[in-house]
Amino acid sequence: MIDYIIVGSGLAGVVMAERIATQLNKKVLIIEKRNHIGGNCFDFKDENNILIHKYGPHLFHTNNKEVIEYLSNFTAWDIYNHEVLAYIDGKKVSIPFNFNTLYEVFPTSKAKALEEKLLQAYDYNSKVPILELKKSIDKDLQFLADFIYDKIFVNYTAKQWGMKPEDMDGAVTARVPVFIGRDNRYFNDSYQMLPKHGYTNMINKMLDHPNIKIMLNTDFKEICELKEKDFYLFGSKFDGKVIYTGQIDELFEYKFGELPYRSVDMKFETVEKDFYQEKATVNYPNDYDFTRITEFKHIHPTNSPKTTILKEYPQEYIIGQNTPYYPIFTNENQEKYNKYLEYLQEFDNLILLGRLAEYKYYDMDDMVERALEVFEKEVK
Numbered sequence: 001m002i003d004y005i006i007v008g009s010g011l012a013g014v015v016m017a018e019r020i021a022t023q024l025n026k027k028v029l030i031i032e033k034r035n036h037i038g039g040n041c042f043d044f045k046d047e048n049n050i051l052i053h054k055y056g057p058h059l060f061h062t063n064n065k066e067v068i069e070y071l072s073n074f075t076a077w078d079i080y081n082h083e084v085l086a087y088i089d090g091k092k093v094s095i096p097f098n099f100n101t102l103y104e105v106f107p108t109s110k111a112k113a114l115e116e117k118l119l120q121a122y123d124y125n126s127k128v129p130i131l132e133l134k135k136s137i138d139k140d141l142q143f144l145a146d147f148i149y150d151k152i153f154v155n156y157t158a159k160q161w162g163m164k165p166e167d168m169d170g171a172v173t174a175r176v177p178v179f180i181g182r183d184n185r186y187f188n189d190s191y192q193m194l195p196k197h198g199y200t201n202m203i204n205k206m207l208d209h210p211n212i213k214i215m216l217n218t219d220f221k222e223i224c225e226l227k228e229k230d231f232y233l234f235g236s237k238f239d240g241k242v243i244y245t246g247q248i249d250e251l252f253e254y255k256f257g258e259l260p261y262r263s264v265d266m267k268f269e270t271v272e273k274d275f276y277q278e279k280a281t282v283n284y285p286n287d288y289d290f291t292r293i294t295e296f297k298h299i300h301p302t303n304s305p306k307t308t309i310l311k312e313y314p315q316e317y318i319i320g321q322n323t324p325y326y327p328i329f330t331n332e333n334q335e336k337y338n339k340y341l342e343y344l345q346e347f348d349n350l351i352l353l354g355r356l357a358e359y360k361y362y363d364m365d366d367m368v369e370r371a372l373e374v375f376e377k378e379v380k
């Protein structure tokens, strides 16, 4: 007997399964299309014995102590502060753009003048989204905003999203704000760390419960059917709840049209060197077709004479051909999503959760927080 069906074994589905199994003592079936658990957090040791993130760099950071406490039931942690460089005009400089970057790109006198201007306009240690800085009326700040926009944002965003920063929800570029201070770290959160033995190990522990069964290599539609407002599992009507973490448009057979996503072609390479680059990630806003190179040895130190790097090539998502990674934030897409959401109200046994199902750009910590909240409010 199964009480809950969970579609997808990414963080959202896994947190939910763990809670239902341990707190409600109910039986859960997880249906997973891929041949592994963990969704896009999945990591594994490659042929160089280096722990790599199969679906791109996943760096855990949060200010939410509850999320840390919850996940600490399943993993120990290694402290890890992510740092990123951006290759601009033939030089690698610190990003998010901060006071250190000012001195890396401008002559000292110019950098000093700009630093003073920034300090007059903003609080020390504050974050200013680039689209906000672009609104400056001061001529020097306008110059700086244009410089940062042109060198760091406009071309990277064109590669990553096929759009201009101002045509998207400002929250996307605000993820990497201009930082009014000297912190070179990519994130400012109080907790920045990685599961000691990787995400897959942590997630396996979360799933290790007799109430949880997992079917890998199984498309939801192979064993489940949605007829009118009812779900059928292996041909019989299913009266429990379905927690769906896949694409909402696919579930409802594109009733209100396709929701666009951005995909990424992940190309891993082995380099016959101890290290390839100075930091874990180097962004290439203006050069090449990839957006960034990540070197996993910086993330999980390993004794190996070789190193594994990942180049990310963003691309359009095409159904059946590649993987949907990022929802695309425009008003038009949000309106389409809202139609699906309205339709969802007609179901009382279906919960949507996760980046794909909620059409939201969740970070891992937000995802755990959201799953715990949905469990408390809608499941328990």
Ligand code: UDP
Residues within 6 Å of the ligand: 086, 095, 152, 153, 154, 156, 157, 160, 172, 173, 174, 175, 176, 283, 285
């Ligand atoms: N971004 C940019 N240049 C950079 C880094 C980020 O233009 O060097 C913009 C770009 O639009 C990107 C967004 O900021 O999609 C968020 O960046 P983040 O590094 O958070 O992306 P993620 O790691 O989630 O792919």
